Amino acid sequence: MSILNKHETTLGQKQYHIALAPGDIGEYVLLPGDPARSDRVAKYLDNGVLMANNREHRTFTGTYKGIKISVTSTGMGCPSAAIAAEELINIGAKTLIRIGSSAALDPRINIGDLMISTSSMKNEGTSKFYVPDCFPAAPDFEFTHELIMTAKEMMDESEQKVYIGVSATDDAFYGETPEFLESLRKLKVMNIEMEASALYTIGHLRDVRVACICGCSGNLTNSEVIYTKKNERLAEAWDKEIQVVLETIARFEEAKKAKK
Numbered sequence: 001m002s003i004l005n006k007h008e009t010t011l012g013q014k015q016y017h018i019a020l021a022p023g024d025i026g027e028y029v030l031l032p033g034d035p036a037r038s039d040r041v042a043k044y045l046d047n048g049v050l051m052a053n054n055r056e057h058r059t060f061t062g063t064y065k066g067i068k069i070s071v072t073s074t075g076m077g078c079p080s081a082a083i084a085a086e087e088l089i090n091i092g093a094k095t096l097i098r099i100g101s102s103a104a105l106d107p108r109i110n111i112g113d114l115m116i117s118t119s120s121m122k123n124e125g126t127s128k129f130y131v132p133d134c135f136p137a138a139p140d141f142e143f144t145h146e147l148i149m150t151a152k153e154m155m156d157e158s159e160q161k162v163y164i165g166v167s168a169t170d171d172a173f174y175g176e177t178p179e180f181l182e183s184l185r186k187l188k189v190m191n192i193e194m195e196a197s198a199l200y201t202i203g204h205l206r207d208v209r210v211a212c213i214c215g216c217s218g219n220l221t222n223s224e225v226i227y228t229k230k231n232e233r234l235a236e237a238w239d240k241e242i243q244v245v246l247e248t249i250a251r252f253e254e255a256k257k258a259k260k
C-alpha cells in the first residue's frame with residue numbers, strides 16, 4: 001500500500017482544478033469569489049490574457065506598472081477557496097489578495113464602503129483540516145499595513161469610506177440566524193464573508209502572504225441589503241478595491257526594491 005501525498009504529487013505540475021501550470025501566473029494573485037469579477041480585474045491589467053477557465057476558477061494574467069499579476073476566482077466558500085490557494089501556491093504564487101464582497105455588522109458601514117480585515121473568526125470547517133480551533137487566522141501584517149495606507153490615501157476624497165477590523169468567515173450564508181448575527185455583532189465583528197480565514201490559514205502554513213479587502217454588499221444590522229436587483233454601489237466598491245490592491249502591489253514592490 002502506498003498512500004498518496006497530494007502535496008508531493010502536485011507541486012510544480014499543471015494543477016487539477018485551476019488548470020494552470022508554472023509560468024501561467026504572477027507572484028501576486030487577486031482572488032475574487034465570483035468568476036465574473038476576474039473579467040473586471042482583467043480590464044485594469046495591461047495585456048490581460050485569459051489563462052484558464054475551469055469549474056469556478058477563471059484566471060487572467062497581465063501586468064500592472066510592469067509587475068506580472070494574475071486574478072483567479074475562488075468560487076464561494078472555504079473548500080473551493082482553499083483548493084485555489086493551494087494550487088496557486090504550488091505553481092509559484094507568493095501573495096494572495098482576496099477582493100471580496102461582504103455584509104457589514106457595524107451599523108456605521110454603508111453599501112459600497114471598503115472593509116479591510118485584520119483577522120477572521122474561523123466559523124468554517126476547512127481550517128479544521130489544517131490547524132486546531134484555537135489557532136488564529138490572520139493576514140500578512142506588512143502587506144495589510146500597505147493595503148490600509150494605500151486605501152486610506154486613495155479613498156480620502158471619496159464618498160465611500162475605508163473601515164478596518166475583525167471579520168468572520170462563515171460556511172452557511174442562510175444558516176446565519178438573527179441570533180447568530182447578534183452574537184457576532186456583540187463581539188464587534190466588522191463584517192462577514194466566506195473565504196478569508198481558510199486563506200489566512202493556508203498562507204501562514206505555506207509561507208505565503210495573504211490579505212483581504214471587501215466591498216460592503218449590505219448591512220445586516222439595519223437590514224439595508226440588496227438581493228433582488230443589481231447592487232450598483234457594490235459594483236463601484238469592486239472597482240475601487242481592485243484599483244487599491246493593484247496600487248498596493250506597486251508600492252509594496254517599490255518598498256521591497258528600496259530595501260535591497
Ligand SMILES: O=P(O)(O)O[C@H]1O[C@H](CO)[C@@H](O)[C@H]1O
Pocket residue numbers: 032033034075076077099100101102173192193194195
Ligand atoms: O463576492 P464574493 O467574493 O464571492 O464574496 C461573498 O459573496 C458570497 C456570498 O454571497 C461569498 O463568497 C462571500 O464571501
Ligand SMILES: O=c1cc[nH]c(=O)[nH]1
Pocket residue numbers: 101102103170173176192193194217220
Ligand atoms: O457576503 C456575505 C457572506 C456571508 N453572509 C452574508 O450575509 N454576506
